[in-house]
Amino acid sequence: xxxxxxxxxxxxxxxxxxxxxxxxxxxxxxxxxxxxxxxxxxxxxxxxxxxxxxxxxxxxxxxxxxxxxxxxxxxxxxxxxxxxxxxxxxxxxxxxxxxxxxxxxxxxxxxxxxxxxxxxxxxxxxxxxxxxxxxxxxxxxxxxxxxxxxxxxxxxxxxxxxxxxxxxxx
Amino acid sequence: xxxxxxxxxxxxxxxxxxxxxxxxxxxxxxxxxxxxxxxxxxxxxxxxxxxxxxxxxxxxxxxxxxxxxxxxxxxxxxxxxxxxxxxxxxxxxxxxxxxxxxxxxxxxxxxxxxxxxxxxxxxxxxxxxxxxxxxxxxxxxxxxxxxxxxxxxxxxxxxxxxxxxxxxxxxxxxxxxxxxxxxxxxxxxxxxxxxxxxxxxxxxxxxxxxxxxxxxxxxxxxxxxxxxxxxxxxxxxxxxxxxxxxxxxxxxxxxxxxxxxxxxxxxxxxxxxxxxxxxxxxxxxxxxxxxxxxxxxxxxxxxxxxxxxxxxxxxxxxxxxxxxxxxxxxxxxxxxxxxxxxxxxxxxxxxxxxxxxxxxxxxxxxxxxxxxxxxxxxxxxxxxxxxxxxxxxxxxxxxxx
Numbered sequence: 001x002x003x004x005x006x007x008x009x010x011x012x013x014x015x016x017x018x019x020x021x022x023x024x025x026x027x028x029x030x031x032x033x034x035x036x037x038x039x040x041x042x043x044x045x046x047x048x049x050x051x052x053x054x055x056x057x058x059x060x061x062x063x064x065x066x067x068x069x070x071x072x073x074x075x076x077x078x079x080x081x082x083x084x085x086x087x088x089x090x091x092x093x094x095x096x097x098x099x100x101x102x103x104x105x106x107x108x109x110x111x112x113x114x115x116x117x118x119x120x121x122x123x124x125x126x127x128x129x130x131x132x133x134x135x136x137x138x139x140x141x142x143x144x145x146x147x148x149x150x151x152x153x154x155x156x157x158x159x160x161x162x163x164x165x166x167x168x169x170x
Numbered sequence: 171x172x173x174x175x176x177x178x179x180x181x182x183x184x185x186x187x188x189x190x191x192x193x194x195x196x197x198x199x200x201x202x203x204x205x206x207x208x209x210x211x212x213x214x215x216x217x218x219x220x221x222x223x224x225x226x227x228x229x230x231x232x233x234x235x236x237x238x239x240x241x242x243x244x245x246x247x248x249x250x251x252x253x254x255x256x257x258x259x260x261x262x263x264x265x266x267x268x269x270x271x272x273x274x275x276x277x278x279x280x281x282x283x284x285x286x287x288x289x290x291x292x293x294x295x296x297x298x299x300x301x302x303x304x305x306x307x308x309x310x311x312x313x314x315x316x317x318x319x320x321x322x323x324x325x326x327x328x329x330x331x332x333x334x335x336x337x338x339x340x341x342x343x344x345x346x347x348x349x350x351x352x353x354x355x356x357x358x359x360x361x362x363x364x365x366x367x368x369x370x371x372x373x374x375x376x377x378x379x380x381x382x383x384x385x386x387x388x389x390x391x392x393x394x395x396x397x398x399x400x401x402x403x404x405x406x407x408x409x410x411x412x413x414x415x416x417x418x419x420x421x422x423x424x425x426x427x428x429x430x431x432x433x434x435x436x437x438x439x440x441x442x443x444x445x446x447x448x449x450x451x452x453x454x455x456x457x458x459x460x461x462x463x464x465x466x467x468x469x470x471x472x473x474x475x476x477x478x479x480x481x482x483x484x485x486x487x488x489x490x491x492x493x494x495x496x497x498x499x500x501x502x503x504x505x506x507x508x509x510x511x512x513x514x515x516x517x518x519x520x521x522x523x524x525x526x527x528x529x530x531x532x533x534x535x536x537x538x539x540x541x542x543x544x545x546x547x548x549x550x551x552x553x554x555x556x557x558x559x560x561x562x563x564x565x566x567x568x569x570x571x
Contacts, residue, residue, distance in 0.1 A: 007323075008238060009428070009491070015260075015331045016239060016429035024433060027345050028404045036350030036400040039379060044360035049365065118374040165540065 209252035229502035234538035237423050237494050240297045240336045241272040245420055252277050257339055261299060262330035263290035272333075282306070292329065299333075300326035337430065340422035344411045351375070382406050382539060384537075390543035391550060398546055401441060405434060406539040409486065413531035416490060417524065425534070428483065435479035438542045443475065446549040478545050482538055489534050493527040 150156050227404040235244075243255040256273035268287035272294075275283050276521035281295035284302045293312045314325040334342075351371065358372045368376045382403050387395040409508065412430075415421035424430050436518065454471040500520040504513050 008296070009234065012429035012432045013239060013331065013335075013427075014429075015333050015335065016337055016427060017433055018332055019334070020341060020430050020433040023338075023341050023345055024404075024408070024437065027348065027408065028401065030349055031352055031404050032400040035349070036403055038356040038359060039376075040383065040399060041350065042356075042364045043376065043380060043383075046364040164553045 186471055198555040227502070227505040229499065229506060232502065233495055233498040235297075236498055237426060237428060237491055238297060239422075241275070241299070241333055242277075243256055243292060243336045243339060243373045243420075250277060257336065260300065260332040260334065261287075261292065262288075262332065263288060263292070263301075264329070265289045268292070268329075281311040282309075284312050290329065291328075295324055295326075295452040298324075298328065299331050300324060300328055301431070302326075306483060311446060336422045336425055337424045340412065340415060340424045341430070344408070344415060344424070348411060378406075379403060386536075386540050386543045390540065392547060394550055395543075398441070398543065401437075402539050402543055405437075405542060406535050409434070409538055410532065410535035413535060416494065417531060423490065423494055425486055427493055428487045431483040431487040434486075434538070438482060439476070439479040441542075442479070442545045444550045445546060447552075449552065451550040478541075482541055486538050487532050489530055493523060493530055496523050497527070 148155075149159055241259055242257055245253045245255070247253045254277070256271040259268075259270050259272050259274075261268045265288040268290055270285060270287055274285045275294045279294050279296055281300065281302070283293065283294050283295040291312070292299050292303040295311070295313045300313055302313060306312050307314075315322050317323070317327055352375075355372050355375055358369070362369070367373070383395075383399050386406075387399045387402050391398055409425055412424040416423045416425055454475070455468060457467045457471060459467055497520050500516045500523065503516045504510070
């Protein structure tokens with residue numbers, strides 16, 4: 001075993017230290033400036049872009065959801081409002097019809113009553129007139145009959161006889 | 171990561187640490203004892219890459235040749251037939267800076283061929299450059315070797331070696347690859363726009379980048395993690411790419427080199443401590459404990475500043491090196507037993523370890539980055555009451571793995 005060679009294994013050579021130091025610093029500076037900076041910036045920008053895109057997608061989804069739920073709410077509200085309106089309209093219609101019915105009934109009743117009254121009045125007047133005329137006519141007829149009955153003596157005697165006959169009967 | 175793997179890694183870590191400590195210890199012993207100058211080379215068989223015709227193969231030497239740094243990039247072949255790419259050698263010698271190609275040594279690693287520049291004379295002995303002696307010894311070597319029971323050490327002085335070695339070249343290649351890869355990915359975001367799905371390379375690396383940013387950085391540092399993400403990403407991919415290069419047959423073992431892990435962990439040490447807030451420092455200098463034990467606790471806390479990154483350095487180095495040594499040892503069994511019949515066993519085990527190494531390559535990049543984030547996190551965290559202890563305990567526990 002040659003320890004001479006082994007010793008050179010663990011003795012750092014000055015030349016290699018010198019060149020490594022220079023090269024490593026140079027590599028660090030060059031890569032830092034021309035490689036790591038643009039690469040890391042690009043990766044960071046992309047990650048930020050992805051993050052932003054995800055966030056905005058999430059936001060859009062939430063907005064959509066909100067919009068949908070709003071729409072449903074609006075629709076339900078509208079439906080309810082329509083139902084109320086229809087119900088009110090139906091009620092109003094029924095009320096109007098009912099009112100119209102009662103009004104027309106009472107009017108009809110009133111007209112009928114007044115017509116009946118008038119008819120009664122007319123009838124009474126007509127009956128009264130008829131009565132008067134009949135009375136007058138009867139008187140006239142009676143007068144004429146009397147006149148014709150009493151126009152001759154025989155006739156007067158006949159009458160008297162007749163009347164006397166009746167009386168006898170009584 | 172599941173517990174089984176962690177336990178396994180822990181076991182490895184401990185074994186290697188002990189192994190390394192042993193090496194360091196025995197080396198010191200060696201240095202403290204009187205050394206006799208020797209004239210004969212200890213490795214009589216080692217003149218040509220450690221193996222001569224028919225002689226025993228020094229597997230240790232071969233293994234360490236694969237693991238250690240070298241001045242040329244060896245592809246295949248032995249000795250003078252070796253196919254390798256020459257790399258620049260840059261030395262700060264006594265007479266100024268000397269630059270030449272490693273091919274001037276003509277594949278010599280035994281200190282035989284002398285290269286003369288600016289009046290300084292250099293030799294390559296076991297991939298380390300020394301000042302050459304004026305005259306060769308009887309084996310033609312221009313270095314003075316001492317030995318204590320067959321353990322060799324070199325007496326010669328060394329120049330400061332700033333060579334573009336195999337590991338440095340590997341690092342340049344990996345850095346170029348990383349730069350091309352990630353700038354082209356960055357461009358893809360510009361041309362295709364950020365809204366389109368990632369394609370090709372982009373789709374492979376984006377999850378890794380996001381993983382480092384979210385799980386490693388944000389998970390351990392918290393609010394202020396953005397500032398540290400570029401550092402963590404750079405460390406993660408630097409280690410990952412070089413771990414993978416290390417697994418490729420011709421690739422160099424950069425992440426298994428202590429100098430490399432040293433620099434990375436020193437970077438972590440610096441970043442952790444310059445960003446340490448009031449809570450972090452007060453936890454070190456005014457611990458939540460009775461004043462009587464402060465004299466013990468404060469030095470421990472101060473040492474703790476260094477031990478955390480030190481553990482990082484050892485962990486990565488040891489894990490990667492261990493894997494490579496195991497693979498080459500298994501393959502080496504064939505040459506040790508000198509029979510083809512051992513080959514299926516070697517190949518099966520080497521395959522298993524290789525697959526494990528693929529996991530380790532990713533795991534160690536993750537662990538280094540994660541622990542760095544954890545240390546930064548504990549330095550910048552707002553310590554509120556018990557939370558302080560929790561995060562600190564977590565850090566210490568993780569550092570122990």
